[in-house]
Structures are given as C-alpha cells and as structure tokens.
Amino acid sequence: MSKEVQIPFSEPSWLMGLPSAYYNDSHRKWQKTCRALVDELLMPNAHEWEMQGDVPPNLFSKFAAANFLIPNLPAPLPVAWLHKLHIPTLPGGLAIEDFDYMHTLIYVDEMARTGSSGPPGAVTTGMAFGVPPILKFGSQELQERFVPDLLTGRKRICIAITEPGAGSDVGNIQTTAERTEDGKSFLVNGMKKWITNGIWSDYASMAVRTGGPGPSGLSMLVVPLLNTPGVTMRRIKVGGQTSAGTTLITLEDVLVPVANLIGAEGAGMRYIMQNFNHERLTICISVNRLARVALSSALEYCMRREAFGKTLVEQPVVRHRLAKCGAQLEAHWAWMEQFTYSMTVLSEADANRELGGLTALAKAQAGSVLEVCASTAVLLFGGNGYTKGGQGAVAEKIFREIPGARIPGGSEDVMLDLAIRQLVKNFRAKTAELEKSRSRAVKL
Missing domain, CATH: 1.10.540.10 (Acyl-CoA dehydrogenase/oxidase, N-terminal domain)
Known part of the structure; x- marks a missing residue:
C-alpha cells in the first residue's frame, strides 16, 4: 500500500x-x-x-x-x-x-x-x-x-517554423533559401521568432521558402546556428516557460549546403504538418499535468484554509468550482489515454490520417482545461495565488502558462477549424470510397 x-x-x-x-x-x-x-x-x-x-x-x-x-x-x-x-x-x-x-x-x-x-x-x-x-x-x-x-546530446537542435508574420499560417513563411550560382549551397535570409531552445542550438530544422508562394514553395533545411556567420540570436522574454530559451533568430546570407535539405525540395509543408502531430500530442499531455498540479494544489489548500469559521472546502461554492474543473481535467486525460493507445495500434500513415484533426482538437481542448483549472486555482488561493512566492506560487506560475498552451503548436482557433476540416475531409473521402465499392459490387 x-x-x-x-x-x-x-x-x-x-x-x-x-x-x-x-x-x-x-x-x-x-x-x-x-x-x-x-x-x-x-x-x-x-x-x-x-x-x-x-x-x-x-x-x-x-x-x-x-x-x-x-x-x-x-x-x-x-x-x-x-x-x-x-x-x-x-x-x-x-x-x-x-x-x-x-x-x-x-x-x-x-x-x-x-x-x-x-x-x-x-x-x-x-x-x-x-x-x-x-x-x-x-x-x-x-x-x-x-x-x-x-x-547522444553532443550537439543540440531546435525546430524553427514560426516567424514574426507567420505562426499558425505556415504556408505564409517568408524566410528564403536561394541557390548560389554554383548550385551547391543555399543563401538563407529571414527571421524566426519564438523558437524554443534556439539560443543553445547548434542547428535548426528550419522551414524555408525555396520556391514560389504558398505551401508548395516550402522546404525543410538543417541550418547551422551557433558560431555561424550571418546568424544572430537573442533571448525573448515571454510570460510563461521563461527558462526554456525562447529565441529570435535573424539570418542574413547564411550559407547552407544543398546537401542539408531534408527530404525533397518543395515537400516541406507535408513534413511540417506530420511533425506537428507529435508536437501537439505532447503539448496535450504536459498541459493536462500542469492543470492537474494547479487543481490539486488548490484543493489541498482549500482543505486547510479557514474562512468564515470553516475550511474553504466546506463552502458549497468552492466545491462547485473544484468539481467543474475536476470533470474537465479527468475527461481530457481519459481522452488522452485512449488517443495515445490508438497511436500504439495504428500504423503511422493511418494515425496521421485518422488522428491528425483530432490531435488539433485535443490540443485546443488542453488549453481550455488549463485555463479553467489555473484560473480557479488562483481564485481559491486568493491573494496567495497572485503572489510570486509562498504557498500560492504554484498557481500564479501555472496561470502564466495559459497563453503558452493555447498559442504555440497551432493557436486555438486555428486548431478548432483544422480539426473540423480534417474530419469532414476524411468523411467525404470514405463516403466516396464506399460509393465506389458499392458501384463495383453492383456491376459484378
């Protein structure tokens, strides 16, 4: 026991x-x-x-x-x-x-x-x-x-997609990679912003524009960062995850071998989207735990904090707040377990097709769960939840993580829209295939 x-x-x-x-x-x-x-x-x-x-x-x-x-x-x-x-x-x-x-x-x-x-x-x-x-x-x-x-950790890398003018709108990326006259290298120019771990990274798996406008012009390239001519990096101060090394990267005529191209030129959008599925799933899981830490800390506090002659947890309004948060937290976690189990059974191709939209939806829901749990924790901790230090510091800290859950990895509104578009796309494709199979059966 x-x-x-x-x-x-x-x-x-x-x-x-x-x-x-x-x-x-x-x-x-x-x-x-x-x-x-x-x-x-x-x-x-x-x-x-x-x-x-x-x-x-x-x-x-x-x-x-x-x-x-x-x-x-x-x-x-x-x-x-x-x-x-x-x-x-x-x-x-x-x-x-x-x-x-x-x-x-x-x-x-x-x-x-x-x-x-x-x-x-x-x-x-x-x-x-x-x-x-x-x-x-x-x-x-x-x-x-x-x-x-x-x-082996001898070198470090980051993922560099987001730019000052292109976050969730990946197809609008402006950083360019143009071939040199001898065709052996790319000259990379542009900016990448809000790049986690960038400041410490030897390389970046970077989204660049090697072709015309739109998604079809995107490629992925391994770009050297630390101690590389033309690369300037500086830390960005953000509200949450302040110790994760959020970075602004400026690239001015950075020479990168064509051999550093990841996969096929022009296929970058597909690579980026598939990579997002893993990122969004891990965000869902970690954000759920942050919400859990906030809620359980608040509940523990409410069982010992007295006001108006009794502990907070004896107040019906407090129990009501805790219950609503707990229901959302545990429902989301149950979805994550079922979702993740599906990943262990499905092939990668099937998982990308069937779960891509749902991953976006789960990521959006994770942010909502964190918002309600962290906000409730701050309210129940009272002044302690508004203080950077002391017994309510955990609630104050996690509350600042809410935007980091709702924006990076695909902002919430974009995720909600993507989820439905992907689900409808799959429905129509399966319906069309079913109609074809029925037609073939009739002919036989």
Missing part, C-alpha cells in the same frame, strides 16, 4: 490505484523510473530556475548522459540508429524496441510534474521536434552527418 493518501486529482486514475486496461508491467516500471529521474534532475530546483529565467548549462548534458532525452522522439524509436550508437536500452532497462506511445505519455506527464513548461522544455523541445524530420525524411547521408551527435 502507498505510504500516504494522495490528494484528489493529484494523479491520473491509474496512479491513484484504479484499474486500467492501457498500462502493462513495462509501462508501470517505466513510470517509476521516470518519476525517480525527474525527482532527481528537475523537481528540487525547477521552481527556482523558472523564477530566474534559466536552467544550469549542464542540465542538458545530465539528461543526455542518462539517455533520458531519447524518449522525446516519436514511437517507435529509431532502433537501428540507437543500436549503432550503442544505446540498446533506456533508463530502467527498457528495451528500445519495446518503447511505444504509452511510454511517451508517461514520460511527458512525469516531466510536467514540475508545474512549469520551462525547465522540462529547456532540455526536451529541441530533441522532440527538431530531430524527427531528419529521421523520418532525411537521406541516409544527411542522417549520418547529424543524427549521431544529436541522439
């Missing part, structure tokens, strides 16, 4: 002792491994680092040394590459071949227990979203040049 009774809503139901069909012994062992490492590497100092706006320079190397960056990659893991690099297992002895998206869910959820997107994001975001395009779409030669250093 557990040595202590857990606060309601403080853990997902499967960690509160309730049965679940989604998790096997491998997942349960992995959860214990992740919790121990997060408790060691992040939890003791995460709040202080976020308050200071930075993490120690050696935090990334500690994660790399423990092979605790690898779980950021989409499942299945790049098994051939990891064996080639003599990484047959993850922490706790988990075989890389056994890693699935339920392991991803556990890893991301445990990392977010810090109650901030900052310290976890400082070490994970680049690996999670910058490496996959190279692994999925890059040539073998491109992978040979970059993958070994990136998977």
